[in-house]
Amino acid sequence: MSGGSVAAGPVPVVTDQGNLRGVSNRPAPIRIEDLVNPVLSPEIAQMMEQTAPMAEQIELSPEAVMAEATTRTGLSDFGPDGFRGPLEVLCRSLDTEADHSPMGRVSSFNQLSGFAANRLRIEQYIKDHPDALEVPVNRPIVIAGLPRTGTTHLHNLISADPELRSLPWWEAMEPVPPPEEAGTTEGRIERAKSGLAILNTAMPHYARMHEMTWDHVHEEIHLLGIDFSTMLFDCMAVMPSWRSYYKEQDQTPHYEYLKRILQVLTHQRPPRERWVLKSPQHLEQIGPLMNVFGDATVVFTHRDPVSITASFATMICYSARMSATHPVDVHGIGQWWAQLIEDMLRSCTDDRDLVAPEQSMDVLFHEFMAGDVAMVERIYDRAEQPFTPKVRAAMDAYMVDHPRDRHGRVIYDLTDFGIDPAERRKSLNFYTNRFAVQPES
Template sequence: MSAPDILIDDLADPRITPAIAAAREGPAAFDAEIDADGILAAARAATALSDFGDEGPLRHRLNVLVQALREDEGLTRGGRITILDHAIRVMANRLRIEDLVKRHPEILDIRIDRPIIIAGLPRSGTTHLVNWLARDTRLHSLTLWESEEPVPAAPPPADGPDPREQRSAEFWGHFEAMLPHMAAMHGMDAASIHEDNELLYMDLACYSWEFQTRIPRWIDDYFSRDRTDSYFYEKKVLQVLSWFRGGKGRWLLKSPQHMENLAALKAAFPDATLVVTHRDPVAVLRSLTTMLGYGDRIRRDPTDPPGLARHWAARIERLLRACIAERDAWGPEQSIDILFHQYMADQEGVLRRVYDLAGLDLTAEAEAALLGYLAENPRNLHGRVIYDLEGVFGVDVAALRQRFAFYYDRFPVARED
């Protein structure tokens, strides 16, 4: 029996529960006006460590972030605190990484061997694909909780749950209790396989906080700089994670952000296999704006769905133009483009193409595990969300398709009405 369709009818004027009202305000004890120096000081206090590595670029990026957050007039106090608290967490992560590498310099000798890297627009099947391929236990994959805290603050217990996983599960459980339809769009299970955006977070080169804010100053600064060093920092974090796992094994990674950083990605991971998923950007916007608009009841007042759609139409255009400009950095001998409609029509065929490209044997054991995942996770498992890009978000779809003509010309995705 299929789950019922889901119509979220209060995106423009959300019903605010007591829990959402509290989240909008945020904890009273948190300094919502903390600056870059305060963020770094809080991370040092949380870890009793002091070396961030190259601190100059970090301080610049934090200053830009803080200023951009202050310019985001629609952001609630709680929404701002969430971003600032994330900044403190990722800076604490960075301190622990730098400390661990200083104590174990052999970490930097670990080879990140032929990773399989998935890139693609948000809402284009990348989460499904990475969680599916992660059923092959020969591959290292990154759980949400591990991406949030790569280095434990203290050795985890040998015979019990890792406190990092418990913290993640508690945080996301509370989030999904406030937003029960989120599981149908993008569930945040602590044990699920997650994007490697969090690894870029530690070099403050991650676009994840753009999903919770409207910070054009940050975006302009991000695009103005060469992000290659940030991808080498991601490689360093992967070396740390590999060290915890014994030093060997191929990584399976994914992030939409890689689409706009293909040259930097190639520089850091020259022997990787790249899989790029492509989907009609209009369908992407329908899904993405609904998902983000649903969450905006926590972080924005007013929610302003038309403003959200305008923001993300521009942001996705920027991402896609960067993707096309840098796509030739990867040759056909190690990269493949997957069209969403072809992926949905023949998932097993896509699997075999990826394995062939990666030079990875599809053993009987791996195939059984992978096919089992498909059986357990049919599309719309938690219900099909009904989208209204034209009505709720005020988008002229014909004009939007004209705006993305450059992308349709390059990648023949099926247009989804």
């Protein structure tokens, strides 16, 4: 998952895609030593201090979130009301359970009201263009895998195909522009660049873990956020009430709203209709995913879950410096995510066969890394998507411009979070045995 706003876990980083094409000057690996007591730049520390008075005025309630969205947009029709129940639980959990700093509280409110504003504009677009809901969303290629399993690289490679439709970061943040920018993209792109520039200053090492840029292909988890029911909100804070509610609810209606948004996006920027999608959420929502996208080709990515737990816990805790109180409870956050990862892998193991063999593939990380473009060609064969010389050239060009680890690596250690690697390996044997996953340590 990639990841969001400051309060939403992993945060993308602005980089210059024209630089660092070679690997000879690759930075040396680092260990992030300030997870517990973050060292912030003076400008970020000042920004966090300035949010304290604002946080005291924030009301985390559905009414306040929706009112703010209406003020921003001048609109009031939020469309189908299935979002109201999840939003109520989410606001209450954020208000009573999240260990948020003032910056975290302000960021949470801004993110929720941003989702609500996007929803208002989407519903207005449908009123203005009712034929948008006639646009097909056929045979998407869906990548389902935990972060750090190669999903981002695979997503980027496939999205390099000019015949497929993907979701750039700027469009994920604002699917529909404000009326004065109708039919354009420049305003949304500039706002995406500005926001990411601030976050890059706050978290200069994030590119080592998960590089993203304003035009970088993004996962649809932010679109699911517009219906206020998605595991993206697990990244905002440790919120047991929210997690329990989310897991108990059938997510099919929220996947149906995701399809509604994809129809709007395709209508705005035709003609490509076949989407490439990606989110770790799909691992524990295979049933709802297939209920709505029954003709999808689903690619499941697999990697040593012990290594994944270490790297993902590091990403979440590194991001928490902007949203959590200091010192950051890295043990609590890390152990919470260790359990969430186990839960997701159990769901994947239990429900994997809900997708027919002719519509699915299992991709092991070590095999993908040994031949990434060749693996994509195999996926295309399963998905019945043409793998032409033009497609291969586009993917080869992407590989040249984006060598692996070009920003350097981070050294991960589960003991940073009070987690015993041997215990994790034993607890996760059900998954590694089921999918023949190779251990990495």
